[in-house]
Amino acid sequence: MLDRSIAERRLTGEPAVLAERRQAGLAAFEASAMPTQADERWKYIDLDFTIDDLTLPDVAGAELAAPIGVERVSARVVDGFVSITGDAPGGVRMGTFAELAGDDGELFGRVVAERSDDIFLAGNAAFSGDGLFVQVSRNTVVADPIVIDVQSVSAGTISFPHIAIALDDNAQASVVLLFRSSEAELAVAPVVESTLGSGARLFMTSVQTWGRNTQGLGYQRVRLGRDASMKMGEVGLGGALGRLDLSVDLDGDGSSYLLNGLSFGDGQQVLDYRMVLNHRGRNTSSDVLLKGAVEDQAESIFTGLLRIEEQATNTSAFENNRNLVLSAGAKAQSVPNLEILCDDVVCGHGSTVGPLEEEHLYYLASRGIGRERAERVLVKGFFDEVIDKLPAQAVAGPVRDEVERKFVAAQEAGRLG
Amino acid sequence: MNLALEIIDLHASVGEVEILKGLSLEVPFGQIHAIMGPNGSGKSTLCHVLAGKEVYTVTGQARLDGRDLLGEPTDVRARMGLIQGFQYPVEIRGVKLIDFLREAADESGIEAAEVERRIVASGDQFDMTRFLTRSVNQDLSGGEKKRSEIFQMAILQPKVAILDEIDSGLDIDAVREVAEAVEAMRGPDVGILIITHYSRILRYLTTDRIHVMMEGRIVESGGAELATELEAGGYEALRSRLK
Ligand SMILES: Nc1ncnc2c1ncn2[C@@H]1O[C@H](COP(=O)(O)OP(=O)(O)OP(=O)(O)O)[C@@H](O)[C@H]1O
Numbered sequence: 002m003l004d005r006s007i008a009e010r011r012l013t014g015e016p017a018v019l020a021e022r023r024q025a026g027l028a029a030f031e032a033s034a035m036p037t038q039a040d041e042r043w044k045y046i047d048l049d050f051t052i053d054d055l056t057l058p059d060v061a062g063a064e065l066a067a068p069i070g071v072e073r074v075s076a077r078v079v080d081g082f083v084s085i086t087g088d089a090p091g092g093v094r095m096g097t098f099a100e101l102a103g104d105d106g107e108l109f110g111r112v113v114a115e116r117s118d119d120i121f122l123a124g125n126a127a128f129s130g131d132g133l134f135v136q137v138s139r140n141t142v143v144a145d146p147i148v149i150d151v152q153s154v155s156a157g158t159i160s161f162p163h164i165a166i167a168l169d170d171n172a173q174a175s176v177v178l179l180f181r182s183s184e185a186e187l188a189v190a191p192v193v194e195s196t197l198g199s200g201a202r203l204f205m206t207s208v209q210t211w212g213r214n215t216q217g218l219g220y221q222r223v224r225l226g227r228d229a230s231m232k233m234g235e236v237g238l239g240g241a242l243g244r245l246d247l248s249v250d251l252d253g254d255g256s257s258y259l260l261n262g263l264s265f266g267d268g269q270q271v272l273d274y275r276m277v278l279n280h281r282g283r284n285t286s287s288d289v290l291l292k293g294a295v296e297d298q299a300e301s302i303f304t305g306l307l308r309i310e311e312q313a314t315n316t317s318a319f320e321n322n323r324n325l326v327l328s329a330g331a332k333a334q335s336v337p338n339l340e341i342l343c344d345d346v347v348c349g350h351g352s353t354v355g356p357l358e359e360e361h362l363y364y365l366a367s368r369g370i371g372r373e374r375a376e377r378v379l380v381k382g383f384f385d386e387v388i389d390k391l392p393a394q395a396v397a398g399p400v401r402d403e404v405e406r407k408f409v410a411a412q413e414a415g416r417l418g
Numbered sequence: 419m420n421l422a423l424e425i426i427d428l429h430a431s432v433g434e435v436e437i438l439k440g441l442s443l444e445v446p447f448g449q450i451h452a453i454m455g456p457n458g459s460g461k462s463t464l465c466h467v468l469a470g471k472e473v474y475t476v477t478g479q480a481r482l483d484g485r486d487l488l489g490e491p492t493d494v495r496a497r498m499g500l501i502q503g504f505q506y507p508v509e510i511r512g513v514k515l516i517d518f519l520r521e522a523a524d525e526s527g528i529e530a531a532e533v534e535r536r537i538v539a540s541g542d543q544f545d546m547t548r549f550l551t552r553s554v555n556q557d558l559s560g561g562e563k564k565r566s567e568i569f570q571m572a573i574l575q576p577k578v579a580i581l582d583e584i585d586s587g588l589d590i591d592a593v594r595e596v597a598e599a600v601e602a603m604r605g606p607d608v609g610i611l612i613i614t615h616y617s618r619i620l621r622y623l624t625t626d627r628i629h630v631m632m633e634g635r636i637v638e639s640g641g642a643e644l645a646t647e648l649e650a651g652g653y654e655a656l657r658s659r660l661k
């Protein structure tokens with residue numbers, strides 16, 4: 002049984018806005034139940050754990066080994082507890098939610114959403130150890146990436162990391178988010194919120210490599226101001242369950258959102274991507290490309306909704322989901338949706354689900370490339386299209402290696418086809 | 419000495435439909451031959467049957483430098499020295515041409531340094547350098563695709579090079595360039611077979627022999643005069659003469 006009194010203990014002494022948020026979160030948590038497949042948002046996955054079988058971590062557990070591919074880590078969030086390394090690039094302000102809420106309640110209210118529409122979001126509001134706040138001030142361009150290493154390590158726990166990133170008007174920054182966990186059985190429900198002011202530009206690369214026994218339930222929310230733009234790279238490789246619930250609000254006129262993502266599921270993994278893009282401003286654009294592969298018994302789901310509101314004239318929105326199903330027992334589902342309330346739009350969506358194309362294999366064979374190598378070349382090429390576009394190219398090498406490792410393991414075990 | 423390519427009484431069908439109906443053809447090393455023939459006569463099918471595409475039921479014989487081709491899988495035939503430029507090369511998104519060539523060359527046992535040397539030299543010769551880091555055939559024009567196919571041959575250096583519809587969809591300058599590229603490929607260790615609908619390309623390269631294919635067989639072989647005859651009277655006139 003999850004010890005709900007932790008929320009009460011944590012809010013004691015916290016600034017009012019934060020304490021109120023916890024209280025509201027706790028009330029919502031008490032009123033929620035574990036999601037079932039009857040709920041539209043959870044329709045495609047069967048959660049095989051119960052939150053009340055888990056406990057809340059009291060303190061941060063032992064940290065994982067240093068991540069590969071990144072040089073400086075600016076902050077760590079371990080089991081939901083924040084530690085700021087002091088190694089952030091110049092021009093970046095970092096702090097905990099408690100510090101922010103104490104300093105500037107208005108800003109806190111603006112960048113940390115009141116969202117408790119399911120048990121995990123409510124739990125995050127109620128029980129989060131600490132939130133991490135990152136702010137880049139007006140007109141500031143931060144050249145080096147801000148690396149945030151999110152780790153969950155303690156067995157039997159559910160932890161609730163929460164990160165809020167605020168780019169003030171015309172600020173520019175790149176953020177690398179690493180989501181990692183130990184091999185222990187645990188759950189983690191991280192929330193990342195990005196709020197971009199007018200003309201702000203955010204490059205974000207998120208690399209999810211949860212451990213084999215992690216139930217990962219990620220949430221990302223993006224709010225874009227006038228002429229703001231965000232380029233996102235998303236990598237989903239780990240977890241027993243790796244879910245990402247992404248919602249992007251293109252509120253400001255002229256705002257744009259670009260996402261290049263990839264996932265690779267093996268074993269019994271379930272990778273679930275849920276995206277809602279709300280075009281609200283005029284002259285906004287979005288372009289989403291998510292490529293996934295599944296092998297063995299793995300399963301992937303993509304549910305994408307492009308919603309164009311009535312006043313969102315001159316919108317351009319594209320959504321593409323491409324899936325490689327590499328083994329007979331693997332499964333990929335792709336459900337792209339459009340909801341267009343405005344007629345002045347250019348929209349497109351596409352999805353494909355299938356094995357490697359025989360025509361491609363034949364072409365490679367006609368140049369002397371044998372079946373195994375041809376498969377490897379094609380899978381690498383399939384993913385390179387998105388890996389090459391990850392904003393943080395420093396992580397491209399390790400991501401490419403991990404994708405290749407997964408594929409070669411499947412090939413060597415004879416699980417393809 | 420062996421022939422580069424020797425085909426004897428080749429039959430191929432898809433399901434109940436026979437497409438190649440007893441085709442025989444010889445291409446010696448050092449020579450360039452051309453096949454001309456009406457639409458649907460089976461020219462592309464011949465290419466795919468020789469490449470070993472899996473949809474056909476095949477009988478007869480086909481040998482490359484004296485070694486049997488039929489029965490070997492496609493990649494083995496290519497490594498034996500058979501490389502084709504297809505009529506419709508597929509686009510392979512994400513696979514960069516340079517990586518593709520390195521993998522193919524490595525699989526054929528060509529030294530890495532030698533591969534790089536050829537890529538530089540032929541990249542220059544065929545003006546393909548700027549396409550090296552693009553996906554294979556992706557967003558290339560018709561002419562660029564043909565050039566890419568020939569460029570790949572220059573890297574892999576086959577014993578038998580077959581180019582299907584080598585000049586279709588090309589502008590006048592591109593036809594000359596492609597013809598010159600084929601002529602440049604000529605050598606004592608390679609036999610070249612081009613498939614074309616137009617005698618125009620034959621002005622820019624010297625063919626040792628022209629074969630006319632109709633309804634799944636070679637019905638006539640000859641010199642340049644055969645192309646001239648076809649140009650004047652079409653396949654209909656040839657058909658009447660052969661009757
Ligand atoms: N896989 C197939 N299944 C059934 N019929 C086929 C198949 N491939 C080719 N054919 C038929 O065989 C005949 C020969 O086709 P092929 O493509 O070889 O002709 P071609 O000589 O290359 O023509 P073109 O000059 O138009 O390129 C055609 O009638 C075609 O429809």
Ligand SMILES: [Mg+2]
Pocket residue numbers: 461462463505582583
């Ligand atoms: Mg043809």
